[in-house]
Amino acid sequence: MDKSFVLKLTDLPRRPWFWAFAASVLAFGATTYLTDGRGGAGLLSAALTFAAFSAIVGLGQMFVITLGPGNVDLSIPATMTLAATLALKFMHGETALVLPGLGVALLVGLGAGGFNYALIRLLRIPPIIATLSASFLYQSLAIWSNRGLRIKPPEVLADFTTGSFFGIPNMTLIGLLIAVLSWIVLERSIFGRWVSAFGQNTRAARLSGVPVEVVRAVTYISSAVLASLTGYFLASFSGGAALNMGAEYLLISIAVVVIGGSSIAGGNSNVPGIWGGALLMFLIVSMLNSYGLGAGVRLIMTGTIIIGIVAAASGKGRAV
Amino acid sequence: MNIKAKLLGAAALVAVALPGHAIADTTDKRIALSNNYAGNSWRQAMLESWEKVGSKAVSDGIVAAADAFTTSENQATEQAAQIQNMILQGYDAIVINAASPTALNGAVKEACDAGIIVVSFDGIVTEPCAWRIAVDFKEMGRQQVEYLASRLPDGGNLLEIRGLAGVFVDDEIHAGIEQGVSENASFKIVGSVHGDWAQDVSQKAVAGILPSLPEIVGVVTQGGDGYGAAQAIKAAGRDVPVIVMGNRQDEMKWWAEARDADGYETLSLSIAPGVGTLAFWVAQQIFDGAEVPKDLTVPFLKVTQDTLDETLEATPEGSVANVEYSQADAKAVISDAN
Structure with a gap:
């Protein structure tokens, strides 16, 4: 066997994203073991579909968290809800309006991200407080605009989000595409370097000529735009926008970043890990549900597993 | 104490002594x-x-x-x-x-x-x-199993979708369902997930547990989760079992469409x-x-096969009966x- 290949294999556990994928494989194996391998394909397809939603919001959150301590976007659920509500209301089930509807969702994202940034920059409010209070505004706008009524997505959009292409769910393809683009931006573009520099030492970055405020604005706006996009697809996937549709995704968006091996202190992030974390978040719950454990045990186990993975991933001798 | 105060006191006593009169x-x-x-x-x-x-x-x-x-x-x-x-x-x-x-x-x-x-x-x-206007949530859970027993005399495997963990209503409905299952021993709950009373959360949870489940004949729910369950079961390519619905308009619409297509029958109940x-x-x-x-x-408000059309008609799109x-x-x- 090629020596460099062996070296690479032993190197794997030192990759920050390795543990999330390893745990996902274990959870998948444990679940299918229960049924002697039956249902494996179904579980894999469900995991790939649902993980896509978590991965897309997780990528946005990852860029924000990379900016360093105190940077987190708590307005993701409300932005998802507002974008989905306005877009579905605008489309009103009309096939011809699918693309303009997407435009509406993206505009909501631009607006929400811009507003979040304005609060942080102009009013000098800490990001946690700014995005949290802005989220009340977005949620109230969503309530006010449609009073919680569920509007059906256009048929063609519903079919697209639940459909698949050569056996791979469409949502997975979109999630992977966004992940690849994010990877290129983060690892291969000057902007990615700036984001990391911002997170490692904002003052040093500013002094060395990084346009820090542009970096921060673009980061918060992309997080909101990705949240809006997820809201648009999730609402089409699940048969309509609901006021509480984003609630789960606040915790998930942060969890996938942490599980995926990105540094919660900022400055160092990791795109493949987001997908690993997203798959794991779905598979853990499925595994514990399949083993019939009660809600209490399930929450304790989920927490323990997350702590275990974060501990393993941040262990000694971490590869860069 | 003067006469006036005494009279007022007496009047108050009369008012207290004669309750139940809307005066x-x-x-x-x-x-x-x-x-x-x-x-x-x-x-x-x-x-x-x-x-x-x-x-x-x-x-x-x-x-x-x-x-x-x-x-x-x-x-x-x-x-x-x-x-x-x-x-x-x-x-x-x-x-x-x-x-x-x-x-x-x-x-x-x-x-x-x-x-x-x-x-x-x-x-x-x-x-x-304080006064309490309560819904008998336990009975709501029990009646679901009772209805399934009337539809499926041979019993079978059930999937339970619960609400938000740790909330009183969730515990009550769950207790009622357990009671129903113990009264109808031919049924067995083979899987249980928390759907948080939301269609998208239920859809996700059901999609995750379905691959490991044997054939299921019925789904007992808590409201706001039936449509998501139906979507997940459909996506997994399984036959749709009897899903008890929770009066949401999208659930009832789905039910009416399934009824028109192949005579699907179920029950819907909620507050x-x-x-x-x-x-x-x-x-x-x-x-x-x-x-x-x-x-x-x-x-609680119950929608049956007979009242489905009129209830659906009276419910605004995307709302609740x-x-x-x-x-x-x-x-x-x-x-x-x-």
Whole structure:
């Protein structure tokens, strides 16, 4: 066997994203073991579909968290809800309006991200407080605009989000595409370097000529735009926008970043890990549900597993 | 003590000794709604019903005010502070949908001590001085299994979708379902997930557990989760079992379409969001001098194969099947309980 290949294999556990994928494989194996391998394909397809939603919001959150301590976007659920509500209301089930509807969702994202940034920059409010209070505004706008009524997505959009292409769910393809683009931006573009520099030492970055405020604005706006996009697809996937549709995704968006091996202190992030974390978040719950454990045990186990993975991933001798 | 005071005292005694007579004037009474959450279609319908019935009662001159207040964070501490504000604002009655059955008891007691009538509904409070308009959630769970037993005499495997873990309503419905299963031993619950009363969460949870489940003949639910379950089961390529629905318009629409396509039959049950308006009228009746027991029960709203079309017709798109209660309904509920 090629020596460099062996070296690479032993190197794997030192990759920050390795543990999330390893745990996902274990959870998948444990679940299918229960049924002697039956249902494996179904579980894999469900995991790939649902993980896509978590991965897309997780990528946005990852860029924000990379900016360093105190940077987190708590307005993701409300932005998802507002974008989905306005877009579905605008489309009103009309096939011809699918693309303009997407435009509406993206505009909501631009607006929400811009507003979040304005609060942080102009009013000098800490990001946690700014995005949290802005989220009340977005949620109230969503309530006010449609009073919680569920509007059906256009048929063609519903079919697209639940459909698949050569056996791979469409949502997975979109999630992977966004992940690849994010990877290129983060690892291969000057902007990615700036984001990391911002997170490692904002003052040093500013002094060395990084346009820090542009970096921060673009980061918060992309997080909101990705949240809006997820809201648009999730609402089409699940048969309509609901006021509480984003609630789960606040915790998930942060969890996938942490599980995926990105540094919660900022400055160092990791795109493949987001997908690993997203798959794991779905598979853990499925595994514990399949083993019939009660809600209490399930929450304790989920927490323990997350702590275990974060501990393993941040262990000694971490590869860069 | 002069004659006048004695006469007044005597009159008061007579009024106390002769309860049950609607004699008092309620036109100057101000009623507030303390609501802990507004973020789903059920709560929105509840607020809308309150607004409709309350503003009508105000314009008819039956009460002076019927204001609704909702806390933003669904926290008991926040709602307790809200109730304290209502006491200071001088409301005569507070109608509560509570974030917790016990955590608000201190604030509720303060309100009672200030002479305020407190009526709780849906999310009830255990403080003895308050009135409770409760739904028999346990019975709601039990009837689901009973219905499945009538449809599927041979029994079989069931999937249970629960609500939000740790909430009283979830425990009650679950207990009812367990009781139903123990009464109908041919049924077995082979899987249980938490759907948080939301279609997208249920869809996700069901999609995750389905691959490991044997064939299931029925799905017992808690409301707001049936459509998501149907979507997940359809996506997995399985035959759709009998899914008990929870009165949401999208669930009923799906049911009607499945019925037209291949004669699908099921049952749908939930509480009507308009139960808030019943609490409103009960508060008004207490002012009016009616003798009202502290614990009242309101029947849940059931939609069957026969009533599906008319209920679907009456329910706004994307909302929940609803009933608004009138003063006469409140009187009937009170006299039934007495």
